[in-house]
Amino acid sequence: MNSQRILLTGAAGRLGGILRQAFAGRFQLLRLSDVAPMGAAGEGEEIVTCDLADATTVQVLCEGIDAIVHLGGIPYETGWPELLQSNIAGTINLYEGARHAGVDRVIFASSNHASGMYPNDTAISGESPPRPDSRYGLTKAFGEDVAALYAYKHGIRSLCLRIGSCLPKPDNKRALSTWLSHGDFVRLVEVGLTADYVHEIVYGVSGNTRSWWDNSAAYRLGYEPRDDAEIYAAEVEAIELGTELARQYQGGNFVPEEFSGRKEWLG
Ligand SMILES: NC(=O)c1ccc[n+]([C@@H]2O[C@H](COP(=O)([O-])OP(=O)(O)OC[C@H]3O[C@@H](n4cnc5c(N)ncnc54)[C@H](O)[C@@H]3O)[C@@H](O)[C@H]2O)c1
16 A cells, blocks of 8 residues: 555545545545535545635645645636635645645646637647636636745645546547546546656646647656547547637637637737
């Protein structure tokens, strides 16, 4: 059994459930945290209900932990009041708690929506500057900078995963580029728990033939995706997003929502 003590935030969510199942019984401690119910603790698990917006409780949450997988937060576009609490204050509190507790590393669930205003025909990498497609995407770009502050200034290794579409299988043409299989998601987080890095931003994407993202930084760290969305192409290729903006830019449906910009500026 691995001697690491892991904290998983957002443990009641979709991705949290995948990791909880994959990590069961593998670590000295798996501390699961969320505001939503998480069921009963299994062997090696600890359940801690905690609102990430509450700095004091988050500090206690991080105590005695070696590595954090930070999935907790709002994963969709909404108003600033909610995003400020869960995604902005939540991520600051989490890193601040990690610093107080002497945590070695944090794997931060960023999002492809941190860079969703790039056109589909532009190949970008984790080193490309953010181009958020929404308030939500901006909270993820901010989280990547929080990660840099705590890596370079406070010595907490930080791996930011700009997750594409983590689904059992691709559900439309866009996902042929953005799909992250459940198995590859687990493999990428495992890399984050063991690899040697300071601050990296990589894409959470399978080895898709049609990927828009240069993920060589993830490969350098040891990520070896086993899945490729292409095997579903015949099934989903005809399922296109509804608007031209959504079809042409990486953020998909997030791009046309509230769009009031100039298309010619987007490239
Ligand atoms: N699922 C994807 O394909 C995908 C893509 C890009 C990024 N992400 C990111 O990955 C993470 C997990 O995504 P998911 O699909 O499992 O989302 P989810 O909504 O299923 O899970 C997120 C969890 O965070 C919890 N949460 C929200 N606000 C909180 C708060 N203030 N305090 C404590 N817990 C709080 C929710 O209760 C929920 O259980 C999110 O940060 C999301 O932005 C996911």
